[in-house]
Amino acid sequence: MSSSREKGSFSKTSIEKETYLPDIADEKVVDIENVHEESSDSENELDADVAELPKVVREIVPLEDDPSTPVMTFRYFLLSFIFIIPGAFISTMNSYRTTSAAYSIFFVQIASHWVGKWLARVLPHKKVKIGRFSFNLNPGPWSIKETAMVTITASSGATGNQGTSALSLAEIYYGEKVNAAVALFYMWAIVFVGYSYAAIARNFLLYDPQFVWPQALMQTTLFQTQKRSDADSKLGSKQMKVFFAVLIGVTVWEFFPEFIFPMTSSLAFLCWVAPRNKTANFIGSGLGGMGFLNLTLDWSNITSSIMLSPYWIQVIQFLAFVVGAWILIPAAKWGNLSNFKYGLMSNSLFMSNGTSYPTSQLLTADFRLNETAYAELGKVHIGAQRAWNMFFDYASYISGIIWVVVFGYDTLGNSFKKLIASFKDRKSNKGALSINLQYTDRLNKLQSKYNEVPLYWYVVLFLASFITLLVIFATGQLFMPWWCLLVGLGFGSIIVTPLAWLYALSNFQLAIGTFNELLYGYMVQNSSVRHPAGAVTYGAIAGDAWYRAQYILQDQKIAHYMHLPPKAVFFSQIFGELIGVPINYAALRWVLSSKRDYLDGTKVDPLHQWTGQSIVSYQTNAVQYVILGPKRLFSNYPMLPYAFLMGAGAPCVFFALHKLFPNSKLKFRLWNTTVFFSTLSIFFGNVSTGYLSQFIGGTITMFWAFRYRHNLWKRYNYLLAAACDTGYNLAILLIFIFFSAAKTVSMPNWWGNNAVSIERCFALE
Template sequence: MDHLRTEAYSRDQSRSESVPNTGTLEDEPLLKILPETPSIPGTPDETDELPSDVLELPLVVRDAVTLTDDPTIPVVTFRFVLLTIVFVVPGAFLDTMNSYRTTSAAYSIFFVQIASHWAGKWLARTLPKRQVGFGSLRFDLNPGPWSIKETALVTIAAALGATGNLGTSGISLAELYYHEKVNPVIAILYMWAIVFTGYSYAAIARNFLLYDPKITWPQALMQTNLFNSQARSDRDSKLGSSQMRIFFLALVFMTCWQFLPELVFPFLSSLAVLCWIAPHNHVVNFLGSGMGGIGLLNLSLDWSNVTSKIMIYPYWVQVVQFTAFVFGAWILLPIAKWSSLVEYKFGLMSNGLFTTEGAPYPVAELITPELRFNETAYAHFGEIHMGAQKAWNTFFDYAAYVSGALWALIYARAQLMASVKRVWHGRHTENNVSASQEFTDRLNRLQGAYPDVPQSWYIFLFLGSFVTLTLIFASGGMFIPVWTYFVALVFGAVIVTPLAWLYAVSNFQLAIGTFNELLYGYMVQNLSHRHPAGASTYGAIAGDAWYRAQFMLQDQKIGHYMHLPPQAVFMSQIFGELIGVPVNYIALRWVLDTKREYLTGAKIDPLHQWTGQALTSSNTMAIQYVLLGPDRLFKHYPLLPYGFVLGAVAPMAIYYLHRKFPRARFDLYNSTVFFLTMSKFYGNLSTGYLSQFIGGTVTMFYAFRYKHSLWKKYNYILAAAFDTGFNLAVLLIFLLFSLYPVDMPHWWGNNAESVERCFAL
């Protein structure tokens, strides 16, 4: 769910320079996250009949959120604690495990929403109704009927706890590539501390991004819509039984189906149509293969290559992403392979590093036993070369970082300044009111019934994390100098608000790892002692300073929409992470102990799944930025820094075109989405992209526009069921075949030489 927490939903337009205080989405274009339900001819305009505090809410919020509340409903219960543990543990394990795979479907938050609701109702029927405890510490084992508020709180706790952890990258890197195992206690404390640093940083942006009704947080709104659909289903047994029947049928189907591409019939994972025509022609195979080629006309029937984003991402985002894939895979890669512009011998689609002769670079030789850069070995082996695709991945990564920050500056400056003035005014009135009380819309008035989270809670969280990490780094643990940790905190504080704003209005998360590791490389390149895994450690700290802040704020927005006590939401988020991090470490140990040969390349995984793509990429960046150093890197690749220039120019050019030609809809040409897609695509597994685009066209364009009532009833239910079925299948395969290892027989659908029958590769 880290790389997903995937990631909802639809806006049709970009925000204009200022945001008028109206209730219509047409006046606030970038916030149009969910396309409106088609209007019914002859329906009168009801806005004149609504109270002014309701009209302050965007229409999409009024359609999805209930505007009444009962503050007496119990929320933090024994049932909540029990179900949080039940749903966090498998999610934290699966998400960590999936981070070592090339593709995977995220642990579905929709599954948690639906399953926890039904499990909670079952507990409400079966648990005895009595108080338990000791002395004054007593609680109701079963306080009454299960409520949708309890479902929301379980989901919020699981959404943060049942995820992977950025800290696993540096720990894995050190062990796999540099044979240095981190002490388990240090590892778990480090993983907790970087997460809680991000949670404490949520305090920086929450006054600007949480209470403003015009900032809707797309995934929070979508999940709220699903919560309220569940509540309505409880009151309408016919509708509820229909949706649940579809959910479980789809779940069973996907669970059974995934045994085919994952195990029995891997041919289905990559339908390389061109290879069927000429299975032994190298050129045709390169064009058609999805496992080593560019995936032209390649389709996939493996849900791990498709995922539920085809049913969640707004259609315009899917169009931009597919356009970036076509440009990167179907245009740039053939040019790089068959023109003289790029030296093909340097691993066209590889994340690895190469010598001048094109052989894999012996990076282990560049580091001495004392963890110093080996100048003699570098002089002997020569300059380090990147694969062509890795080079432009890095270029567009730089562009995406600058583009994301500028996009927020251009489109959000008026609104953020208004929020700053509002917060400043609230802090200097006689009553010293909170930011939420400065807004007069219905939702903020309802939330006024609950005490807000004190600022001191965030300060305490930060101080605990700060002391823990300072002690770890000062004692020589986790590979970085302690002073670089302080720099990471400063950069995180600066970037958290603009990037969280971008996510709050678009649901598109900007990855900042490459920039952070480049900055770390500049800081340590003149030090004699520098550990390559330090780049990932630094990147995890600086990255989580906004990744975790963003997720915390998103789920607090769900609490805002669902009328949950803010303090209960805060504590549930901490509780989920206290459970999840130790499970993250257990999953890390299982992967490193059982899949080590695949991850290091000693053995080849026939499905190209246990390849540790992200880990390989992290090691490549570590070599470039820590051992080699940015100065040497940019001397050899002088065009890379121009990615920052492109990232600065593109948003301004698009904004200019949008203002000059508003009907041309240039505001949908989001440069950050395009650049980030270009920076993430790995050509050695290019199957699935065409299937995603076709599926997204069916679900988020055709079905949404022309079959809206059916879409609204079943789209998210099916998305949850398919992701859940995939993860259940992977879990079953793990349980069954780790205890009783079985080598699947080779046959036409599981060819030993090439599962997709592209034999020339």
């Protein structure tokens, strides 16, 4: 088989050239020269600066630019407010649900474009003066760059906030409500720390064309579709019709699994065959069992990940699910994998007889361990699945770092050399590095027309955030010693680049919270400040150093593709969070006031949605890491430390296999152990529906359609993903408005909404 790499057409060859594709499990699909049928130009016919770009980028990203196009307009600011407020509320609300689909940034992308064009028609062409400043209400036709700016701003502000976890934990379990001003500044500061940390990785991963950032490329595809539609393109018009048809259809349908017909959210076929058989019910149930052959028709259990994540990522994740749910769970329940048979799929803590552990009795007034009570109550037990969740969580964290070291050493090394060169060849651009000028591809040449963000902007943002957090912790306003802040920021700076490397290639985001909380437990064992909520507070700081850095880098890659001024983009991301954080806090207050009975266990949600599993998990971690301490945890579960050895060794094994068998059909470089371990660490067994449906859907979209119907896939895959996510979120919003906002209205029980079990698994214990 002939490929561009074999012809030596690219000036560089590396693993990253192959890993950006939605499906690279087969070499025929890796050969992107053959799958994109619309392009027939040979590499030799392309300009040198264009040939340096990956083929998929050349086909999607515009390679011309008009720097005179306005982007920071009155219309931009107005639409940013309109789309951030509901997104920030929904995203925070969803964090307390067991499953949900994220507030669709595609909805913002589509809707803001249409509203923007409407504003361009109806707003007066009037100049407004406010003091020394002036602006035009309607500077001209709505541009795709304005759409991109609104989308990037919403991507920043219309999200959840990790700070709500610590605030929720303290209030639900310990009755402590944090002052609203402290909460807001804490939430702002942890976000802006992450934004400032983007400066660490951007020179490695942003300008280099081989890092395509799959989601950024996907959103660019939608922008280009919208642009074609504006030009009266027949194809663009048809795509928009398909988008809105699917959006309306999904919106109407989601009323059924979410309210009218909840049985469709978990189709447990084995329960239908044997509704009174305990074993069959446990094996088939997706809401409390293994979920074997269980399907779902609820988009919240599927999500657009089946249309976004590369197929090789979805294969690894499904294999991890099979291992966790269909192998380890029955081995623990009916075999000898675990001696503790209670709470198999629970995040809670238990007594030796299986009853809930009275953790409140373990605390003294100063939040230390009550040794006398602990001796009387006995050892704290965790369910078997919770134990291996922790094991694989530790392994995934170490694996993420080692995998990048062994597989990404050459690539990051080359980027580092370019970074050094940029210091030597510094441009007089108000202190900004000219790293993008070290690359000679067309996109970096186009972006060189704009002033880069000065490095001191990131430094100032970091110092402001750091001082805010330091004051909060030094004055005892939150639950953590001030010096732990320094450690958290130090660890955050280490992981930004390796984890962003993984995300830039695969669209996979590694969850890192439990490892951070374990480290915090070691740090505070002899500290005078040992509030249980301190662990999740520390995790939010160290975690957001990575999570928010990833967000800002991804959006800056979109800006790179869409030729937006870097300084305007940087401002838009800060602006988005200034709007979003107060809405996050308002949503937190609404959830705790209206859903608290479900979250604290007083009542059981029949849909198993308002369970606050993440808060329960944080509480379990708080008891284990802060109250009892890691030493007791590892003493009770001596296998846990071996997770670090597995996390370090597994990437090395696959790297060795890749070197020994570089042309093997098994593609050892794709079997990313970080993805496998991380999936095993986040799986919750009491909601095992959706995984099989996801894999089936992903096989259709990212394997079959991508390979055999590629032109159709390229036109509609991302549009359908956007439409489905948007329809789901609109349905959830309407259900909230119609049935919860003023007075709670419950759906009457019927055959499809059984009061005992909506799955009709009547023997499930």
